[in-house]
Amino acid sequence: MSRSLAQAAPGLLASVATLTEMAQAIAGGADIVDLKDPARGALGAWRTADLAAAVVRWRALPPGAPPLSATVGDQPLEPGALAAAAARVAATGVPLVKIGFALGPETGAEALAACLAALAPLARAHRLVGVLFADLRPDLALVPRFAQAGFAGIMLDTADKTAGSLRRHLDDRALAGFLSAARAHGLMSGLAGSLTRADAAPLAALGPHYLGFRGALCATGRTGALDPARLAAVRAALRRAAAA
Template sequence: MTRLLASVASLEELTLAARGGADILDLKDPKAGALGAWPLDSIISAVNMAHRWSARPPLSATVGDLPMDSAIVSQRVVQTWACGVDYVKIGLLPSGDPAACVAALAPEAQRGTRIVAVLFADLWTDANRLLPDLAQAGFAGAMLDTAGKGTGGLLRHKTRDKLARFLSQARGFGLLTGLAGSLRLDDIPTLLPLAPDYLGFRTALCADGNRGGALDSAALAAVRDAVPEQPLTG
């Protein structure tokens, strides 16, 4: 079953996305880049707010568009995880030494920090080659997204077959899998049969597809309708 991840830019949007049925609430500042980070004190406020709800979806937070410098990335992962989120999402770039960043995070991951690697489909030609390293380091998941939000969506950069291969290899390593990247409503029927653990959205949740604008509940409702909710179990 595929879940819906909604990237939210404020506490107000966090509430709106939770009410609109998002399965994963992703704290991200879309104006600050592909993985723009919320300030740490705002992440803590979001966690505190969500803890007051009777039921709450998992929260993820991004660390910002960081260079591939192990010390910088590790420090920001530690700080973000300490805020109390359920997942920390970090971007891995093919330039620099992404494998060194992954290896440097292994002790954190092995201490229980749930880290999701975001691999940019418009920058990586062979993102799959990092999957064994992620699994070895103890990462929780791997997802494909796009870095350049003005250059077309995920399906412009990777064929359906390539996405299927990525997902199947990531799954084979026991990683949680996700797809995102300016996904539109009409991409959903193509991507759902690939059965990623989640599909991630920001642009499609905003009025007129304006990623830097406000989250729009009607747009979220349309995406929610297209990504069927998980049946309640138990």
């Protein structure tokens, strides 16, 4: 379901908005196909019926097909809302459930503890991936809490897609520290947030398990249609980074 925690090269997480894009991403060599509706926010969720249809198609694929992940929508940092949204997505059979945590300087350990307690039962039966938002300035020292709650992975992304990319908000030293903490606690790790093809090499050098892309895969921005040629170019950039 995921790459080895000891891997050297990051995989490509490609966010897709439709079933057609899902097929294109699989054909284009994505390592995780991320079901996300960019028109509905940073972690905009697919409708339940569409998620279920995606899972049916994915299960009919030959062995070795990349896993699916799906976002639960932009939810408040409230235990009941997060747990309900995550349970809805998990019930469709999506292998990886991505949950955003709107943590900032004034919403830290106590708020996270309540949310993780509500999600821990779900984490025992499903593979959950926590998402922190770099532009909200979360306390990255809280990463171990996700492992303690039974999460499978942790990612950094950005909440405001108009406020610049991930590397505008956190420098490479901070990103490396985040990834080191994830590795130390056995968490699959990923970096995303308005990444471009040029980000592939410097971010790959930091050692994430996955790099996530959406806007860079589209000719007209993140809410436009996926462009297979752009996906191929990002895939090639990751391969070059792995070979360097």
